């Protein structure tokens with residue numbers, strides 16, 4: 146087969162193994178494995194599923210969905226207090242990234258990322274023959290705004306990817322920094338707010354004002370629907386029209402649309418759950434920072450970045466794994482000897498704390 150040249154040397158996304166694969170590898174039953182590596186919430190939204198089951202018999206699954214996903218956009222418009230024309234629905238946030246890259250990236254052009262950050266930005270850009278330039282964050286993980294502005298002004302730069310709260314560091318891009326960037330550069334600025342509900346802040350209200358701003362959101366995190374695959378973009382009408390040129394017409398399923406709409410009807414409940422998780426995050430963060438040799442970074446998301454000052458993070462990862470506790474390994478600049486831990490329920494988090502104390506015990 147004749148494949149594209151760039152695919153030959155392509156560095157793909159590192160897929161998380163399935164529960165079944167982990168279970169087979171470590172010999173612990175699937176149901177005993179705790180996933181601290183996926184940044185999803187630790188509960189199944191049963192109320193949403195029950196409401197869907199009532200609607201299922203009348204779902205028009207023999208037809209394609211309304212390609213404009215109008216009903217969901219209208220429900221989102223109420224939730225976000227923006228116009229439906231400012232919203233585009235996608236298959237998870239990841240499809241939104243793909244659509245943006247297809248809109249802005251020509252082979253040989255550049256997209257900037259404020260690194261370290263979510264790896265899919267690189268993958269979507271490089272898959273189209275674009276080049277990623279990593280602008281390394283400041284030591285406190287804040288964006289290096291001056292460097293981003295300088296790089297953005299170069300003619301080959303088409304896009305900047307920001308992530309707020311940032312995966313895996315957990316910090317926010319302050320609104321004034323985002324606004325300065327938006328006002329200083331002409332290129333598109335994507336702000337990934339996949340974890341926004343845990344932070345209580347968002348830039349969606351700026352979308353109509355700044356034509357170069359595209360905010361990406363998802364139902365996968367606080368809305369407990371990662372398996373349903375729904376995301377959306379909030380941007381100016383003009384920018385939504387531009388992105389719509391390459392959006393596939395029917396990628397979101399009728400069942401996913403129905404689930405997302407029900408989730409929005411239950412937004413108060415889900416947002417209350419998100420607040421519980423942020424309270425638990427603070428408890429876990431304090432407890433972890435009491436363990437000697439561990440640095441815990443402040444987080445506005447549902448996960449914590451931790452650095453092992455004395456122990457080897459890979460060894461800690463393996464020890465945790467052997468106990469059925471799966472955390473996220475990390476690599477690359479600024480993340481040396483770090484692991485990422487998703488905040489689960491109190492009982493699960495306590496298991497992790499106990500295991501970490503045991504593993505690090507004595508080593509300080």
Ligand code: PMP
Pocket residue numbers: 183184236237238239240263308311312337339362363364365371374375376
């Ligand atoms: N953006 C960030 C920052 C993420 O961490 C993730 C999921 N890990 C995504 C986007 C993808 O979200 P979705 O499930 O909506 O595709």
